[in-house]
Amino acid sequence: MAIVLGPNRYGKAETRVVRVTKDAGVHHVKDCNVSVSLSGDMDQVHLSGDNAAVLTTDAQKNTVFAFAKKYGIGEIEEFALTLARHFVDSQPTIRHARVEVEEYGWDRIPVQEAPHLGLRAEQHSFVRNGSEVRTALVHSDGSGADESVVSGLTDLVVLNSTGSEFHGYIEDEYTTLQPTDDRVLATAVTARWRHRSAEAATAFGRSYRAARQCLLEAFAETHSLSLQQTLYQMGRRVLNERREICEVRMAMPNKHHFVVDLEPFGMDNDNEVFYAADRPYGLIEGSVLTDDAPDPLFAWE
Numbered sequence: 542m543a544i545v546l547g548p549n550r551y552g553k554a555e556t557r558v559v560r561v562t563k564d565a566g567v568h569h570v571k572d573c574n575v576s577v578s579l580s581g582d583m584d585q586v587h588l589s590g591d592n593a594a595v596l597t598t599d600a601q602k603n604t605v606f607a608f609a610k611k612y613g614i615g616e617i618e619e620f621a622l623t624l625a626r627h628f629v630d631s632q633p634t635i636r637h638a639r640v641e642v643e644e645y646g647w648d649r650i651p652v653q654e655a656p657h658l659g660l661r662a663e664q665h666s667f668v669r670n671g672s673e674v675r676t677a678l679v680h681s682d683g684s685g686a687d688e689s690v691v692s693g694l695t696d697l698v699v700l701n702s703t704g705s706e707f708h709g710y711i712e713d714e715y716t717t718l719q720p721t722d723d724r725v726l727a728t729a730v731t732a733r734w735r736h737r738s739a740e741a742a743t744a745f746g747r748s749y750r751a752a753r754q755c756l757l758e759a760f761a762e763t764h765s766l767s768l769q770q771t772l773y774q775m776g777r778r779v780l781n782e783r784r785e786i787c788e789v790r791m792a793m794p795n796k797h798h799f800v801v802d803l804e805p806f807g808m809d810n811d812n813e814v815f816y817a818a819d820r821p822y823g824l825i826e827g828s829v830l831t832d833d834a835p836d837p838l839f840a841w842e
């Protein structure tokens with residue numbers, strides 16, 4: 542009985558690349574998940590461990606970032622073709638490339654006005670389409686008795702491509718984070734808000750849409766010095782605008798976007814190409830309430 546090597550392929554899966562292009566202050570975002578898989582003359586790496594034919598998966602990942610900078614990410618089909626052709630055309634040992642790209646869509650956050658901002662917020666503030674879920678939690682001891690209503694949402698994914706700084710923090714012996722005065726701020730908002738009363742005098746639908754818009758506008762319009770500050774401003778905005786709501790609780794993961802070092806490839810990176818890391822992530826949680834908020838009873842349970 543002979544044992545032979547069957548079909549095989551290898552590559553870097555799920556490179557999360559975010560490309561920001563800046564057009565006279567108007568930002569555009571392309572957010573993609575790129576998986577490369579190559580095949581070709583790979584017998585020896587399997588049979589004897591000779592890596593001479595191997596283009597590293599690390600180089601494949603770097604190519605994704607470098608091409609995002611060099612060519613931008615237009616239509617994902619074109620981006621995928623450019624990458625696939627490059628791998629096969631540039632390496633004699635690579636005979637076939639499979640490139641799969643997923644694109645996450647972002648809409649601009651519409652804001653009423655942002656006169657205090659140099660850049661209009663809607664030019665660099667985005668909400669990811671199609672991911673959020675609306676939630677409701679009520680308690681009742683019978684019609685009108687000890688009733689509570691909590692409304693909310695999960696997975697409202699938002700991103701500011703500028704307008705966020707982070708510095709001035711503790712620098713202990715384990716601190717390596719570099720201070721920044723310009724970073725991407727992105728989070729997936731989970732927010733729940735407690736209604737002052739269960740009386741549907743407030744139309745819950747209208748109240749929900751207005752509260753959601755408050756969260757979005759405050760996220761977009763806050764020049765952020767920390768995600769904690771942004772969280773507080775978002776809660777405040779809801780409470781200022783919506784008297785029917787007396788408390789807002791939020792959980793906001795800091796979806797880190799790291800600037801990719803493109804210097805080894807002779808390119809600068811002025812906050813244009815990011816690696817969107819999924820874990821670990823900072824998790825910022827907090828509540829904001831009015832000082833006349835009634836007893837919550839079982840509202841949050």
Ligand SMILES: O=c1[nH]c(=O)c2[nH]c(=O)[nH]c2[nH]1
Pocket residue numbers: 707718766767768769795823
């Ligand atoms: O907005 C932030 N808040 C933090 O507490 C924190 N910590 C960190 O590493 N980055 C950030 N960003």
